Amino acid sequence: MKARIAQAALLAAGAFQAVSASAVVRQLNPNRTCENYRINVTITSDNLEYGLPYFEDNFDVADFIDVVSARNAPDITTFFAGDDDTNATYTIAGTFCQPARGRPDRNKNTVLIATHDTNFDRSYWDPLLDDRYSFVDFVVNKGYSIFYYDRLGVGDVSGYVAQRANQVAILTQLVTMIQAGRYTGTIGRPDQTVLVGHGFGSVLSFEAVGNNATLVDALVLTGFSVNAADFNPIGFLETAEPRIAAFQRPFEWGGLDTASTCEAGYLTPVDVYAEAALYFKAPDYEECVAFYTERTKAPFAILEYLTTFNFDIDPLDFAGPTLLLSGEYDFIWCMSDCDGILDDDATADIFPDATPFQGTSYAGAGHAINYHLNALGAFNIISNFLGNNLPPT
Numbered sequence: 001m002k003a004r005i006a007q008a009a010l011l012a013a014g015a016f017q018a019v020s021a022s023a024v025v026r027q028l029n030p031n032r033t034c035e036n037y038r039i040n041v042t043i044t045s046d047n048l049e050y051g052l053p054y055f056e057d058n059f060d061v062a063d064f065i066d067v068v069s070a071r072n073a074p075d076i077t078t079f080f081a082g083d084d085d086t087n088a089t090y091t092i093a094g095t096f097c098q099p100a101r102g103r104p105d106r107n108k109n110t111v112l113i114a115t116h117d118t119n120f121d122r123s124y125w126d127p128l129l130d131d132r133y134s135f136v137d138f139v140v141n142k143g144y145s146i147f148y149y150d151r152l153g154v155g156d157v158s159g160y161v162a163q164r165a166n167q168v169a170i171l172t173q174l175v176t177m178i179q180a181g182r183y184t185g186t187i188g189r190p191d192q193t194v195l196v197g198h199g200f201g202s203v204l205s206f207e208a209v210g211n212n213a214t215l216v217d218a219l220v221l222t223g224f225s226v227n228a229a230d231f232n233p234i235g236f237l238e239t240a241e242p243r244i245a246a247f248q249r250p251f252e253w254g255g256l257d258t259a260s261t262c263e264a265g266y267l268t269p270v271d272v273y274a275e276a277a278l279y280f281k282a283p284d285y286e287e288c289v290a291f292y293t294e295r296t297k298a299p300f301a302i303l304e305y306l307t308t309f310n311f312d313i314d315p316l317d318f319a320g321p322t323l324l325l326s327g328e329y330d331f332i333w334c335m336s337d338c339d340g341i342l343d344d345d346a347t348a349d350i351f352p353d354a355t356p357f358q359g360t361s362y363a364g365a366g367h368a369i370n371y372h373l374n375a376l377g378a379f380n381i382i383s384n385f386l387g388n389n390l391p392p393t
């Protein structure tokens with residue numbers, strides 16, 4: 001009986017996620033036509049297994065912060081019990097938008113495949129705010145098509161399962177499906193595909209291209225850097241002061257990972273001011289937008305956190321155009337100062353074959369570039385970069 005109730009709660013949570021995820025898809029821009037998909041992906045990945053006790057309450061999370069931030073903290077690899085080749089099928093929610101009939105569509109057969117960060121869902125690319133913040137509107141107005149989807153951790157998968165490895169495999173699988181002409185509205189098989197990432201989504205995009213240098217035609221990494229000395233994983237945790245998501249909003253997230261197992265593998269920043277410190281930089285944002293991001297945030301899996309920063313930073317064999325663009329004040333990837341570390345020789349050495357490579361510290365913005373007042377300027381840099389370096393399709 002208990003198990004059935006728990007399962008009902010999980011299903012209810014899943015249903016809520018699905019509704020809230022599709023509700024954020026706007027059709028306000030007459031220049032675009034969008035379609036929502038639920039896509040089954042079957043993947044094999046070498047997953048890391050969480051090796052510490054599961055969280056039962058927020059005191060456990062508080063202690064975890066103490067452990068991770070200690071002067072002589074154990075190496076993060078000791079937090080894993082091992083790894084395991086795993087086969088799994090997941091249902092992923094995604095949206096495809098293309099230029100509407102009769103609208104400028106000079107790049108419509110170039111599909112951008114956008115992967116968002118932890119703490120967000122796919123609405124990061126198209127928030128329910130005015131046009132100034134919609135990357136989707138911007139690129140579709142430039143004639144491109146775009147596919148954007150929810151990371152695994154947005155669904156009801158355990159927070160002790162969702163992690164980098166399985167999400168790289170999911171992204172790779174989605175790319176293959178899109179290249180085969182599935183989930184691409186009326187355009188069929190695209191001529192070109194471009195990976196666009198933000199934060200953790202950039203980690204996934206970077207690794208997917210690291211695994212296969214001919215996967216896509218161009219790479220756009222935002223809210224990211226490849227200089228490990230400037231990553232701020234401890235600062236992230238100390239500033240987020242994360243709480244167990246299921247306890248913070250029981251009606252919205254109560255079923256997330258706790259109903260059947262009391263595992264509590266999903267965390268979320270303590271409040272809007274933590275969000276502001278992590279993701280924004282004054283004065284280039286509106287406080288109402290910070291409140292909007294707090295209201296629409298998506299909890300992150302503890303294993304997503306633990307696998308975000310320990311990826312291999314080996315030089316890519318990728319030869320396509322590559323743009324690395326982060327907010328000047330990115331707290332998470334540059335310790336609040338990206339100037340000089342996105343366009344230096346050490347960074348260029350990670351993209352030796354990219355033609356061209358461009359590293360840009362985007363003035364004024366913090367980590368969540370798309371939510372800043374100057375987001376349009378960043379969208380413009382991205383679309384100009386693609387326009388200058390890929391043929392129209």
Ligand SMILES: *[C@@H]1O[C@H](CO)[C@@H](O)[C@H](O)[C@H]1NC(C)=O
Pocket residue numbers: 028029030031104131137141
């Ligand atoms: C639609 O495209 C036209 C130009 O073709 C542009 O002027 C207009 O602002 C666009 N609408 C929106 C909502 O982006």
Ligand SMILES: *[C@@H]1O[C@H](CO)[C@@H](O)[C@H](O)[C@H]1NC(C)=O
Pocket residue numbers: 040091
């Ligand atoms: C996707 O998987 C779910 C769960 O296994 C299943 O119920 C559904 O029919 C599948 N959808 C498609 C299109 O195969």
Ligand SMILES: *[C@@H]1O[C@H](CO)[C@@H](O)[C@H](O)[C@H]1NC(C)=O
Pocket residue numbers: 044085086087
């Ligand atoms: C995963 O699937 C592949 C074939 O699709 C199979 O060879 C392999 O044994 C499976 N691995 C596990 C752990 O089930």
Ligand SMILES: *[C@@H]1O[C@H](CO)[C@@H](O)[C@H](O)[C@H]1NC(C)=O
Pocket residue numbers: 175176179212213214215216
């Ligand atoms: C790399 O990706 C391309 C494009 O999807 C594909 O054709 C090729 O088979 C992939 N290579 C490997 C080794 O998987």
